[in-house]
Amino acid sequence: MGIKFDPLWKVADPYYVYQFGDYQAFLDSVNQQQIMQALWMAVGHFRDPWVREILEDASSRQGLHDVIVEQGVHQPENLMSGGFTLHFTIRNDRGRAYHLYIKQKDNGTIYINEISFKRYNQFVSVFYE
Template sequence: MAIKFHPQWKIADPWYTQRYGSYQVFLDSVNQQQIMAALWAANGHFRGQPWVTEILQDAASTSQHSYDVTIEQGVHQPESYAGEDGFILHFTMRNSRGRAYHLYVKQKDNGALTINEISFMRNGAQVQVFYS
């Protein structure tokens, strides 16, 4: 399988916890199956950015020839979020090409996660791609 989970993916990063304190929200109740199901369901729904297409295809692939993706950090509140509209949650994923992505999620009433936005940095600027 092309999806790997960092050994400490479900542990809040102490650096962020110390820096942001109670502001940093980290959900340790999300499991690997929920993350994998959200990735598979998102495949084909993010268009226009080849890097996003490639990482979702890598995650959904069972081919030995695909690149691996690693879930580095579990579902948590973005460190820079300071809005007043509730929580925005994402998880961090990196592919074996070295590119890192933030995948923003919503949770359905049945507990399933859906990915509604994927962002990454390109040439020092954040690129956002939305579910379509």
């Protein structure tokens, strides 16, 4: 199965642009290869079983479920976070959506340092280990 990219994944969602205006930052310079590399590099660094499962599905052609990158790298919609943190959004074919928060190494490589999602109506955040 593996990862797929929504045809509009690199286009800022007009709803968020309208809702947040100047606070909505969308970074269209990140490409598919960088996203796939970040997903691959994250495998084995998160303990949560749901997160392990989606990372394995996304980074392997032998994954059991499809994973789609819905929205490219953008600033979180939650302005209460108190900072400028970028994430991209993926969803598996079971309907679970995940926000993958990224940082950048000195050499320019992006990596995933936090993943948040909703499990049984509760928000969960897990961190890179």
